Amino acid sequence: MIEINYNPNEMLICTASRLMSDNSTAFIGTGIPMLAASLAQKMHAPNLMTIFEFGGMGAILDDLPVAVGGRRSFHKALSALGILDVIEMAGRGFIEYGFLGGAQIDPYGNLNSTVIGDFYKPKVRLPGSGGGNDVGSHCWQTIAIMRHDKRRFIEKLDFMTTPGYLSGPGAREAAGLPPGTGPFRVVTNLALLGYHPESKRMMLLATQPGVSVEQVLENTGFELLLADEIIENPQPSAQELRILREEVDKEKFYI
Amino acid sequence: MNILEEGIGELLQPPDIDAFREWNRKKNKSLTDKRMTEAEAVRRYIHSGDYIGTELYGSVRCPMSIVNEIVRQDIKNLRVVGQGVYETDILLAAGLVKEMDFTYIGLELYGISHVIRREIDSGRLGKIVEWSNGSLVWRFKAAAMGVPFIPVRSMLGTDTFKYSSAKLVECPYTGVPIALVPALILDVGIIHVHRADQYGNCQIDGISGFAYELSRASKTLIVSAEEIIPTAEIRRHPDRTIIPYYLVDAVVHAPYGSHPGEMCYLYERDEPHIQHWAEVSKTPEATQEYLDTYIYDIEDHQEYLALIGEERLKYLQDIVPDRG
Numbered sequence: 310m311i312e313i314n315y316n317p318n319e320m321l322i323c324t325a326s327r328l329m330s331d332n333s334t335a336f337i338g339t340g341i342p343m344l345a346a347s348l349a350q351k352m353h354a355p356n357l358m359t360i361f362e363f364g365g366m367g368a369i370l371d372d373l374p375v376a377v378g379g380r381r382s383f384h385k386a387l388s389a390l391g392i393l394d395v396i397e398m399a400g401r402g403f404i405e406y407g408f409l410g411g412a413q414i415d416p417y418g419n420l421n422s423t424v425i426g427d428f429y430k431p432k433v434r435l436p437g438s439g440g441g442n443d444v445g446s447h448c449w450q451t452i453a454i455m456r457h458d459k460r461r462f463i464e465k466l467d468f469m470t471t472p473g474y475l476s477g478p479g480a481r482e483a484a485g486l487p488p489g490t491g492p493f494r495v496v497t498n499l500a501l502l503g504y505h506p507e508s509k510r511m512m513l514l515a516t517q518p519g520v521s522v523e524q525v526l527e528n529t530g531f532e533l534l535l536a537d538e539i540i541e542n543p544q545p546s547a548q549e550l551r552i553l554r555e556e557v558d559k560e561k562f563y564i
Numbered sequence: 565m566n567i568l569e570e571g572i573g574e575l576l577q578p579p580d581i582d583a584f585r586e587w588n589r590k591k592n593k594s595l596t597d598k599r600m601t602e603a604e605a606v607r608r609y610i611h612s613g614d615y616i617g618t619e620l621y622g623s624v625r626c627p628m629s630i631v632n633e634i635v636r637q638d639i640k641n642l643r644v645v646g647q648g649v650y651e652t653d654i655l656l657a658a659g660l661v662k663e664m665d666f667t668y669i670g671l672e673l674y675g676i677s678h679v680i681r682r683e684i685d686s687g688r689l690g691k692i693v694e695w696s697n698g699s700l701v702w703r704f705k706a707a708a709m710g711v712p713f714i715p716v717r718s719m720l721g722t723d724t725f726k727y728s729s730a731k732l733v734e735c736p737y738t739g740v741p742i743a744l745v746p747a748l749i750l751d752v753g754i755i756h757v758h759r760a761d762q763y764g765n766c767q768i769d770g771i772s773g774f775a776y777e778l779s780r781a782s783k784t785l786i787v788s789a790e791e792i793i794p795t796a797e798i799r800r801h802p803d804r805t806i807i808p809y810y811l812v813d814a815v816v817h818a819p820y821g822s823h824p825g826e827m828c829y830l831y832e833r834d835e836p837h838i839q840h841w842a843e844v845s846k847t848p849e850a851t852q853e854y855l856d857t858y859i860y861d862i863e864d865h866q867e868y869l870a871l872i873g874e875e876r877l878k879y880l881q882d883i884v885p886d887r888g
Contacts, residue, residue, distance in 0.1 A: 339672050339673065340673070362697065363620065363621055363624070363771050363773045364771035364772060364773060365771055372885075375672070375673050375833075375835075376621065376623050376624055376649075376672050376673070376826075376833070377621070377672070378620055378621035378623075378624040378625075378771060378773060379623070379624055379826060379828075379833070380624075380770065380826060380828040380829070380832070380884075382771070383770060383771055383828075389770055389771045389772075390771065390772060391771060391772040391773055391774060391775070391776060391777075392697065392698070392701050392773055392774050393698070393701055393702070393705065393774070393777065396697070396698040396701075400717060419722075423694065423723070423724070428723075428727060431681070431684065433676070433681070434676070434677075434680050434681050434684055435670075435676060436668050436669060436670030436676060436677070437646075437666055437667055437668045437669060437670075437694065438667055438668065438694065438695070438696045438697065438724050439647075439667055439668035439670075439696075439697050440668075440696065440697040440698065441696070442696035442697075442698075442699075442718055442719055442722060442724045443696045443697060443698035443699075443718045446696075446717060446718045446719070446720060447717065447718070468723045469722045469723040469724070470722065470723065470724050471722065471724070472720065472721050472722050475721045475722075480721065481721065483741075484720045484721030484741060485717065485720045485721075485732070485735075485740050485741035485742050485743070486717065486720050486721060487717065562673065
């Protein structure tokens with residue numbers, strides 16, 4: 310077996326990329342989701358319909374967008390309209406996947422990107438919702454991409470910016486959110502996680518290569534459910550790494 | 565309608581649709597030459613305490629020559645709808661912002677805003693009311709429709725709702741809970757476009773962000789344009805007019821008006837400059853030095869461009885792909 314060198318960030322991007330299926334619609338946020346979407350288009354999903362918050366739909370990600378409203382977010386796109394065109398597209402049920410990030414996530418997949426500490430006397434003032442809340446409210450399935458540690462995976466958020474399953478089964482519908490929507494996966498540097506179909510609590514599905522289940526549990530600040538069978542994700546392939554390094558992030562913005 | 569819950573955020577700019585109609589009735593509908601300098605537009609139309617908003621998004625088509633002039637004229641106590649990266653950061657850095665309707669303030673790729681924390685700690689930025697990006701633009705849309713609120717399915721069940729001034733009601737048709745967000749009417753809107761004629765008819769290339777909604781939600785609208793074109797050109801392609809003249813109060817000719825941001829098909833964003841801001845904005849001293857260099861110590865946008873240098877600006881044009 311050939312030994313392949315890669316860093317945890319590259320593994321994270323590859324894991325997220327593999328979740329992006331061809332001919333699906335995906336709302337892409339700043340950072341890792343852009344890299345993952347670009348990699349997916351060059352690997353297995355040439356017709357992944359990328360949707361960027363400020364109005365680009367169907368861009369070909371030859372060059373990595375550095376801003377969700379930037380020129381690259383509608384490069385060779387199929388339409389370049391405005392923010393409401395794409396958010397309302399999600400509102401009418403056209404967008405399958407929404408990719409999100411945050412500083413904190415709880416067992417129900419709720420996300421905080423607003424503030425650490427007290428709202429009025431913050432320890433850290435984070436960027437805020439932006440389109441995060443809209444994506445988490447309207448897309449059918451959301452996928453969170455996070456760094457995995459105890460400060461980020463916590464029982465109770467300092468602030469709930471973006472809805473996951475809120476307080477548990479039925480809570481989204483009770484709050485008025487569209488039925489059948491909600492968190493689908495969490496991709497981290499340590500693991501791939503999903504949600505228990507009944508309890509809606511986060512559940513470990515797979516570990517990243519070389520990471521043990523214990524390591525994942527140690528770095529999670531709440532009780533994590535375990536899938537019946539926990540697999541180990543395949544390493545990034547030589548092809549994935551080559552495309553990622555030489556084509557996706559050739560300007561070295563992220564990796 | 566049965567109100568189920570209310571956000572605790574203060575309604576910073578209560579919507580008065582009928583007053584907005586009266587205001588619009590009085591606006592000049594004649595084809596008047598509205599060209600003026602940044603200095604004149606800001607002096608005439610932006611006042612201490614005004615509620616203002618900028619479009620588009622931080623480093624993209626951002627009206628920097630106008631924002632820099634606001635800083636130069638030191639117009640304080642602004643209330644700002646905050647959907648920004650670089651331009652809002654500059655207003656905050658200059659200590660001009662008192663209250664914000666907030667959805668995103670950060671430096672995207674380069675992380676969190678350093679100045680906002682200092683403005684909160686100092687107490688200068690006294691009020692922050694939370695919203696989602698969609699909710700804020702729907703608030704503009706309500707104003708554009710001439711109605712006091714609009715129902716939305718964002719923010720439901722979250723703290724973003726709790727710290728907003730939205731209301732949760734039972735839908736009178738389905739009985740399902742739904743959020744109502746109030747129309748947001750700006751005292752002054754500021755938009756940078758690719759082309760405008762002397763009367764303010766505007767064309768934008770590429771994505772239009774929320775220019776359509778914000779321009780129609782503004783009592784006063786300042787437009788800056790990369791290029792001033794003849795009205796005959798506007799009339800040749802009327803389908804390209806996204807902002808018609810009657811919405812506009814000032815037309816400012818501002819080539820490279822988005823620098824260090826980008827203008828699609830014309831010039832790319834100045835990455836090292838934005839990186840530089842991300843770095844220097846970490847400390848008050850370096851922030852002040854930056855503001856001195858690029859704003860306070862210079863006269864106007866032309867001098868700013870001279871400072872950036874022709875070579876640099878040319879380079880930002882040259883790196884636009886497929887530039888015909």
